[in-house]
Amino acid sequence: xxxxxxxxxxxxxxxxxxxxxxxxxxxxxxxxxxxxxxxxxxxxxxxxxxxxxxxxxxxxxxxxxxxxxxxxxxxxxxxxxxxxxxxxxxxxxxxxxxxxxxxxxxxxxxxxxxxxxxxxxxxxxxxxxxxxxxxxxxxxxxxxxxxxxxxxxxxxxxxxxxxxxxxxxxxxxxxxxxxxxxxxxxxxxxxxxxxxxxxxxxxxxxxxxxxxxxxxxxxxxxxxxxxxxxxxxxxxxxxxxxxxxxxxxxxxxxxxxxxxx
Amino acid sequence: xxxxxxxxxxxxxxxxxxxxxxxxxxxxxxxxxxxxxxxxxxxxxxxxxxxxxxxxxxxxxxxxxxxxxxxxxxxxxxxxxxxxxxxxxxxxxxxxxxxxxxxxxxxxxxxxxxxxxxxxxxxxxxxxxxxxxxxxxxxxxxxxxxxxxxxxxxxxxxxxxxxxxxxxxxxxxxxxxxxxxxxxxxxxxxxxxxxxxxxxxxxxxxxxxxxxxxxxxxxxxxxxxxxxxxxxxxxxxxxxxxxxxxxxxxxxxxxxxxxxxxxxxxxxxxxxxxxxxxxxxxxxxxxxxxxxxxxxxxxxxxxxxxxxxxxxxxxxxxxxxxxxxxxxxxxxxxxxxxxxxxxxxxxxxxxxxxxxxxxxxxxxxxxxxxxxxxxxxxxxxxxxxxxxxxxxxxxxxxxxxxxxxxxxxxxxxxxxxxxxxxxxxxxxxxxxxxxxxxxxxxxxx
Numbered sequence: 167x168x169x170x171x172x173x174x175x176x177x178x179x180x181x182x183x184x185x186x187x188x189x190x191x192x193x194x195x196x197x198x199x200x201x202x203x204x205x206x207x208x209x210x211x212x213x214x215x216x217x218x219x220x221x222x223x224x225x226x227x228x229x230x231x232x233x234x235x236x237x238x239x240x241x242x243x244x245x246x247x248x249x250x251x252x253x254x255x256x257x258x259x260x261x262x263x264x265x266x267x268x269x270x271x272x273x274x275x276x277x278x279x280x281x282x283x284x285x286x287x288x289x290x291x292x293x294x295x296x297x298x299x300x301x302x303x304x305x306x307x308x309x310x311x312x313x314x315x316x317x318x319x320x321x322x323x324x325x326x327x328x329x330x331x332x333x334x335x336x337x338x339x340x341x342x343x344x345x346x347x348x349x350x351x352x353x354x355x356x357x358x359x360x361x362x363x364x365x366x367x368x369x370x371x372x373x374x375x376x377x378x379x380x381x382x383x384x385x386x387x388x389x390x391x392x393x394x395x396x397x398x399x400x401x402x403x404x405x406x407x408x409x410x411x412x413x414x415x416x417x418x419x420x421x422x423x424x425x426x427x
Numbered sequence: 428x429x430x431x432x433x434x435x436x437x438x439x440x441x442x443x444x445x446x447x448x449x450x451x452x453x454x455x456x457x458x459x460x461x462x463x464x465x466x467x468x469x470x471x472x473x474x475x476x477x478x479x480x481x482x483x484x485x486x487x488x489x490x491x492x493x494x495x496x497x498x499x500x501x502x503x504x505x506x507x508x509x510x511x512x513x514x515x516x517x518x519x520x521x522x523x524x525x526x527x528x529x530x531x532x533x534x535x536x537x538x539x540x541x542x543x544x545x546x547x548x549x550x551x552x553x554x555x556x557x558x559x560x561x562x563x564x565x566x567x568x569x570x571x572x573x574x575x576x577x578x579x580x581x582x583x584x585x586x587x588x589x590x591x592x593x594x595x596x597x598x599x600x601x602x603x604x605x606x607x608x609x610x611x612x613x614x615x616x617x618x619x620x621x622x623x624x625x626x627x628x629x630x631x632x633x634x635x636x637x638x639x640x641x642x643x644x645x646x647x648x649x650x651x652x653x654x655x656x657x658x659x660x661x662x663x664x665x666x667x668x669x670x671x672x673x674x675x676x677x678x679x680x681x682x683x684x685x686x687x688x689x690x691x692x693x694x695x696x697x698x699x700x701x702x703x704x705x706x707x708x709x710x711x712x713x714x715x716x717x718x719x720x721x722x723x724x725x726x727x728x729x730x731x732x733x734x735x736x737x738x739x740x741x742x743x744x745x746x747x748x749x750x751x752x753x754x755x756x757x758x759x760x761x762x763x764x765x766x767x768x769x770x771x772x773x774x775x776x777x778x779x780x781x782x783x784x785x786x787x788x789x790x791x792x793x794x795x796x797x798x799x800x801x802x803x804x805x806x807x808x809x810x811x812x813x814x815x816x817x818x819x820x821x822x823x824x825x826x827x828x829x830x831x832x833x834x835x836x837x838x839x840x841x842x843x844x845x846x847x848x849x850x851x852x853x854x855x856x857x858x859x860x861x862x863x864x865x866x867x868x869x870x871x872x
Contacts, residue, residue: 333563334560334562336557336560337535337557337560337566341594341596341598345597348597353808353810375598403598404597404598405597409566
């Protein structure tokens with residue numbers, strides 16, 4: 167049963183194959199015939215520059231196009247032909263010309279500028295407004311130089327070996343700044359406070375670097391701000407040992423905290 | 428975090444005044460808002476002072492190590508070497524202050540020095556100069572002598588870097604000589620390994636041939652507590668670096684994990700399931716005086732002491748379902764919950780006691796992205812900041828002793844490795860590469 171079906175299918179397939187082959191042959195013949203007829207009718211007389219089997223190409227510049235009536239703005243009219251810039255006229259000397267003496271034949275020598283010696287001035291260094299220029303050869307001036315504290319006039323006028331800590335060890339002052347700033351947590355301050363007066367703290371730094379004697383010298387009037395400033399100091403175990411070549415036993419620091427939300 | 432706080436808090440400018448009292452007492456007058464920017468430091472290569480052929484190798488090791496240590500410290504802005512003026516600096520006489528303090532280097536600090544090899548010894552002289560302070564520039568001057576090997580020279584560079592960081596970092600010791608202990612499976616078994624903080628010098632500590640986990644080094648660095656699988660279960664083991672072997676520690680029964688040292692080194696907090704579900708216990712470092720400090724349904728694991736006070740413990744509790752971070756007094760009183768969502772594990776308390784760092788899947792469950800990242804939380808205000816964002820699973824954060832660095836494990840590179848970063852999440856870098864490495868712990872000094 168199964169085998170007869172297979173044979174039956176075989177027959178039909180062969181039949182179709184014959185049709186298919188015939189159709190293919192027919193189409194191929196038709197194409198060839200059309201190509202032959204078409205080329206025969208039109209010949210080879212299109213697309214050729216003038217004969218030969220290769221296609222001739224005419225250069226566009228050889229085509230006599232009409233001149234563009236609109237002047238382009240690209241090139242300025244100049245006195246020198248073909249150049250976009252006027253060239254100075256070459257001076258042609260007249261060999262027969264007689265020189266006429268000028269009115270003032272004596273020419274004054276052009277005054278030469280005398281070279282003056284100037285010290286090279288260093289270019290002005292711009293200080294960013296929030297940078298403390300520490301350690302540049304002396305205590306730093308600021309808007310608070312009018313303070314009179316501890317008999318030192320203006321804060322800067324002292325002399326003697328005992329008072330130049332900030333100048334000699336600017337790096338240490340910087341560490342103190344950074345360390346206190348890091349440990350001051352603003353969220354401890356009453357969130358309703360927008361602005362407050364400055365709090366002044368004083369403390370000592372012992373040789374080991376430990377802060378001691380933390381006191382509020384001048385309160386801001388806001389207890390939580392005063393408290394946060396004191397706590398900032400209390401959080402610090404050490405600023406690092408004082409510089410080994412520093413002779414004093416401790417350094418006193420006045421530190422202020424400004425708060426603005 | 429610290430840096431973040433600063434930038435948020437201090438935007439005001441105040442000058443600095445200095446006065447002296449009539450008695451000669453030194454006064455510094457200064458205010459907030461000044462110290463937020465990093466110190467610009469220039470570190471030209473050290474100079475060889477003689478013609479010994481070994482100098483080239485030693486100098487390369489020294490210069491690379493010193494540069495990396497200072498670069499990793501987190502408090503410096505390294506001036507790029509392409510800005511440096513020409514000419515090597517070996518001794519203070521070579522320093523031209525203006526060429527360093529003016530642009531383009533604009534350096535505030537200059538590190539320079541020289542190296543000489545003679546016989547078996549290498550001698551290094553190093554200086555730290557405040558180049559803007561021409562009158563008295565020297566902050567530090569040091570001389571070191573050791574055998575002329577790259578290993579010894581590396582140690583010299585670490586020591587010198589730590590001295591610089593101590594001076595300019597506000598009295599906090601540098602971490603250049605610290606160690607990291609971790610679990611590595613590269614030998615076939617999970618053993619405890621150790622390495623320098625920069626990933627150099629990796630070596631195995633234990634060779635027990637079983638599974639060892641959660642290494643924690645004692646504050647004095649003499650002992651290492653860890654948890655190891657024995658025939659009966661997970662027990663606390665103790666390794667002595669003095670004796671270079673595992674010393675006895677009582678077996679507690681049940682599953683005992685994650686021993687955490689109290690900051691004075693006298694006690695351990697552990698999690699033990701000897702009575703049923705895992706609970707926290709505090710025990711003397713000898714193994715005596717075991718007492719239980721948590722008592723609630725659900726697991727209590729991963730203790731971490733407050734490293735500043737030693738009077739509080741942070742830990743992970745599953746009492747409300749998923750694990751969350753809690754703190755309590757070391758006697759078990761005053762329990763406070765710190766996280767209330769997601770899946771939070773592996774707390775570690777900062778050396779200054781101010782921050783907790785932990786691993787958190789903030790959104791956990793079906794449909795959640797499931798990223799596990801490191802977070803830092805201010806203990807008082809409970810404000811938190813996400814430190815890792817780069818995908819993968821990040822876990823087991825641990826603090827460096829300077830409170831500026833955090834080590835953690837991450838699989839973001841494809842395999843589980845040890846990573847380090849600054850405590851504000853910046854400067855993340857991979858320190859291990861071979862095998863699988865996990866559960867890092869940073870030495871206390």
